[in-house]
Structure formats: C-alpha cells, structure tokens
Amino acid sequence: MTSAPGRPHSIDETRERLLAQDYVADRRLATAVFLALSLERPLFLEGEPGTGKTEVAKALSRALSAELIRLQCHEGLDVNLAAYEWNYARQILEIRLGEAAHESREQIAAGLFSERFLIARPLLRALLPQPVRPVLLIDELDRADEPFEAYLLEVLAEFQITIPELTTIRAQFAPIVIITSNRTREIHDAVKRRCIYHWVDYPDAARELEIIRRRVPHAQESLARQIVAFVRELRGLDLYKLPGLSETIEWGRALLALDRTALDPQTIDDTLGVLLKYQDDLARVRGSEAARLLDSIGHATAAAERD
Numbered sequence: 001m002t003s004a005p006g007r008p009h010s011i012d013e014t015r016e017r018l019l020a021q022d023y024v025a026d027r028r029l030a031t032a033v034f035l036a037l038s039l040e041r042p043l044f045l046e047g048e049p050g051t052g053k054t055e056v057a058k059a060l061s062r063a064l065s066a067e068l069i070r071l072q073c074h075e076g077l078d079v080n081l082a083a084y085e086w087n088y089a090r091q092i093l094e095i096r097l098g099e100a101a102h103e104s105r106e107q108i109a110a111g112l113f114s115e116r117f118l119i120a121r122p123l124l125r126a127l128l129p130q131p132v133r134p135v136l137l138i139d140e141l142d143r144a145d146e147p148f149e150a151y152l153l154e155v156l157a158e159f160q161i162t163i164p165e166l167t168t169i170r171a172q173f174a175p176i177v178i179i180t181s182n183r184t185r186e187i188h189d190a191v192k193r194r195c196i197y198h199w200v201d202y203p204d205a206a207r208e209l210e211i212i213r214r215r216v217p218h219a220q221e222s223l224a225r226q227i228v229a230f231v232r233e234l235r236g237l238d239l240y241k242l243p244g245l246s247e248t249i250e251w252g253r254a255l256l257a258l259d260r261t262a263l264d265p266q267t268i269d270d271t272l273g274v275l276l277k278y279q280d281d282l283a284r285v286r287g288s289e290a291a292r293l294l295d296s297i298g299h300a301t302a303a304a305e306r307d
C-alpha cells in the first residue's frame, strides 16, 4: 500500500516495535495486538484507569507510521459528533446565495447535500481512503450511551457508514480499531464479540520498573525501585482509587523535581496527592501507614539490591 512499515510478523516483533515507542507490553498484550492486526479485528482493551490502554493505540500508530484518529466517548455522543455532520451554516449561506442569484428552488436544493457540505467526524474519517491504514481509537466507550454502541456495532460490522441524503461510504481497507473501556459499566456482548478482548492489568514489578526507566529516565535506579515497590504496596491496600501507571510516572517526576534521590516519610506525606486523589484515601495512608509501607519496602528493596 505504501512505504510505511508494515504490520509486525510475530508476537516478539510486535513487542519490540511497541518498545521502540517506549511502550512496555507484556506477552499477552503483545499477542492480542498481533492477533488484532493479523486477523484484522478490533482490539478491545478493558482495565482500570491509568493502566496503559489509550497509550497502546498511540504507540501502535507511531510504530506503524499511521495516523491516529481518536474518538473520545462521552455521555450524549451521537452520530453527528462521531461520524458526520452537515455544515448547516454553509448550507444556509448557499441558499442565500442561490436566492440572490434568482436560482430556482430545485437548483438550490440539488447541491445542498453534496460532499462539499459534509463534515467528516472520526468514524467517517477512518473509513475514507488514506495512504496508510489509520489507527482508529474509540476511547472510553463505557462513557458513551448504549444507543451509540448499537450504532458503532453497525459501523464495525461492515466498515461502512450510510449517509441517507448522500450515499453509503465503505472503507476500501478496514482501519485498525482499538476500543478502550474503564469498565464503569459493561459493554454489550455484541460489541465484544467482534473484537479481540484483552484485560489490561496493573503491570508486574519488573514491567513497571522498566516503564519508570523509560518514562522518568533521570531517576536513579534505586529511587525507581523504591517508587515501584511503594506503589505496589499502596495497591495492596483497600483504597477507593488505586494509583495507576500515570500516577507512578507522575510521582517519579515529582520526586525528581524535588531533587529527591530516596524516599523518606516526610517526602511521601508531602507528595501523596500525586498518587492518591481522594481525601479518604489520603487520610488513611498519610502518616503512620505511609511510614509502615516505607519500612516494609525498605527491607524488600535492600534484599533485592543484595541479590
């Protein structure tokens, strides 16, 4: 199709290509991505916020030198915002101009619903011809209403969009589709059935450390290890909202901004708002609990460094 890098030929290559974009994938995720590309099926990524779902689409589009077309879902999302819309203002202007030129009603009407007046939104754009198959990211589908899911299902089934006033637009090549959900509600089975499904979990310690190394490259190795260990301890608590990868990375950056090279109870207390975003969680951890966690990771990281 083009000179852009083609799709990866193995799971390992998928993993390496994502890694080249600073995305550290475990084998299962790399497998899901590889299969979605090979079988030309949408990839459905579900998981807690901040576990790296959106970033998969971004990294993959870069790895394939493909355009990233993003549809951010929200309540009230409809066809006009997601697929296409008529440019009413320009249509009205066209009518006025036609009237001024004494054109007949039929003459004016004939041109009003042509491509000239069509505004392509993300879903339609992803179906239009492109030099490289784009990556269509349908982000946080759980935030959209259920009728939109039904519409999306139609689009995904045929990769076509019918514009009643104009025509049916069908993709020559199916876009690469990535759907994410933070699971604030269940997505309908019919949507999932079309997709390769992958649950994105919090990373294990080794992967999180690798992510910190890549995303906060100036952090000292010993500090990076402490950060990872501490965040993992936090995730073991019964908190309202556990810290995701975004929080781990941000904390690393915060500690660097404060010129810290190691964790201490005061620093943890002062910066805990980077990791925890609910007052109840903060109140629970700040102080003695934070000190206890620091103490327990102190032993763990010291042991790891001896090994």
Ligand SMILES: Nc1ncnc2c1ncn2[C@@H]1O[C@H](COP(=O)(O)OP(=O)(O)O)[C@@H](O)[C@H]1O
Binding pocket: 022, 023, 024, 025, 047, 048, 049, 050, 051, 052, 053, 054, 055, 056, 180, 211, 215, 245, 246, 249
């Ligand atoms: N596997 C990973 N490798 C490198 N960085 C990651 C990885 N997963 C997540 N990140 C980083 O963590 C942050 C949160 O990821 P994001 O994709 O926004 O999470 P989600 O969409 O699941 O809420 C981003 O800054 C992203 O760059």
Ligand SMILES: [Mg+2]
Binding pocket: 050, 053, 054, 055, 139, 180
């Ligand atoms: Mg996201």
